[in-house]
Amino acid sequence: MSEKQFVPLARPAVGSDEIDALARVIQSRHVAAGSESAAFEREVSEYIGGAPTLAVSSGGAALFCALAAMDVGPGDEVVVPAFTFPAAAQAVVLLGATPVAADVDMITMASTPEMTARVCNSKTKAVVVIHPFGVSADIELIADAVGGIPIIEDAACSLGGFTPKGNPSGTVGTLGIYSFHPRKLVTAGEGGVVTGRPEQMNKVRVFRDYGRTGSGPGDIFTEVGLNFRLSDLLASVGRVQLKKLGDAIERHAHLGQLYTRLLADVPSVYVQGGPLAGRVWQSLIVVLEGDAAPIRQRLIDGGIGVGLAAHALTEQTFYKRFGASWAKCPNSERLAKTTLAMPLFSELSESDVEMAVTALSKALGG
Ligand SMILES: Cc1ncc(COP(=O)(O)O)c(C=O)c1O
Structure with missing residues (x-):
């Protein structure tokens, strides 16, 4: 690429x-x-x-x-x-x-x-x-x-x-x-x-x-x-x-570990889970210190297709119609604001990973 x-x-x-x-x-x-x-x-x-x-x-x-x-x-x-x-x-x-x-x-x-x-x-x-x-x-x-x-x-x-x-x-x-x-x-x-x-x-x-x-x-x-x-x-x-699943698991793990190594040098950022035993690397999720929305936009404008990681259910007011009266979930609400999904797929190259990490570091002002 x-x-x-x-x-x-x-x-x-x-x-x-x-x-x-x-x-x-x-x-x-x-x-x-x-x-x-x-x-x-x-x-x-x-x-x-x-x-x-x-x-x-x-x-x-x-x-x-x-x-x-x-x-x-x-x-x-x-x-x-x-x-x-x-x-x-x-x-x-x-x-x-x-x-x-x-x-x-x-x-x-x-x-x-x-x-x-x-x-x-x-x-x-x-x-x-x-x-x-x-x-x-x-x-x-x-x-x-x-x-x-x-x-x-x-x-x-x-x-x-x-x-x-x-x-x-x-x-x-x-x-x-x-x-x-x-x-x-x-x-x-x-x-x-x-x-x-x-x-x-x-x-x-x-x-x-x-x-x-x-x-x-x-x-x-x-x-x-x-x-x-x-x-x-x-x-x-x-x-x-x-x-082909075995190959996909191996390739994603290789890229996930590369991301993890490179992101260790980017201040105030961590990778979800880290290299825990038994995991597969379906997505590469990074957690930032502050609001991920402007960083996400900067990365997309610069050619890196980052995505939302997930949503906080407690912020979806729709569920109140069905009797949901849940307590706040502070970790989930914080993660919904501060996480990004980075590009990850089998055909992604190592240089794409390096480029994505450099772009993230720059977008964060590094
Ligand atoms: C954790 C989890 N469960 C279920 C689903 C739903 O799967 P599908 O998109 O095949 O309906 C998703 C979709 O992304 C998911 O992330």
Whole structure:
């Protein structure tokens, strides 16, 4: 990439292998959810150590199906991390329940056992734990701290990562989910997968297929549901991408570590999580001392495609309509103001990383 070109925030590594897979499915004329989607499920299952999987149309759909499978509904509360893309909170309100925000750690940006347990009560039907940007939350300790409340493990950004106790990300919660959005390490264009315990997985299977519990004629639509299945077109892309996930994890880790080394020389800036064991580098998030908005604009004007890291749920007044009366989450609110997502994707070059760090340092007045 030459210096004159804009360095984007992300760029999915898709090309001729994915085109060949798509062509094969199109030529077969079987393009809805079918054998490719089933093969994708088997291959994701193998990747995460054999847990059962169901492919769905997005990570958000996966969360919606998972919450529905836990019978979340009106009168229930669901705890969600306060610093995140609000996919889980939106799924909670779609089911008529109330999201409750739990603050996150300033370094990992993940939920902690203490902050999560503090907001649980007798109405808490489920707790969503996110591995933010690929950094593992302390999910085993959170599970202990919330004492038996079911956990939905949002591993949207961390397929291929491991938890602090060495479990594959996404396999510790009662249900776990993954996203295959183009900003993830592996993409299907759009797509998601749910994994987890058999009883809840059976409910997910029914919910993603119009509530159908039988086949043939007769009284077979016995549950609530819609179409959340994953098309064979997208699944075929996901299958090719999954074969390259190991390489993508390695390349992102190399670039993430390079960023971390270079940013160590930029005063008053730190990298989310640092090189923690088990993490994957889905995004590279930097924390500044002050307001990130003007710095972000300066970098974009200078050709570096930085992005917002995430939002503070407690600043989204929309959720008040659904009974959310959460306490302030000071860490999340501070992170929403002070964080930036730096360019990170497999085809990014080392010199692009150097250029991005130099541009950040300059924008900060260094
Ligand atoms: C933590 C987290 N969960 C869920 C989602 C939703 O995934 P999707 O975009 O596939 O719906 C996202 C999207 O970025 C996310 O960051």
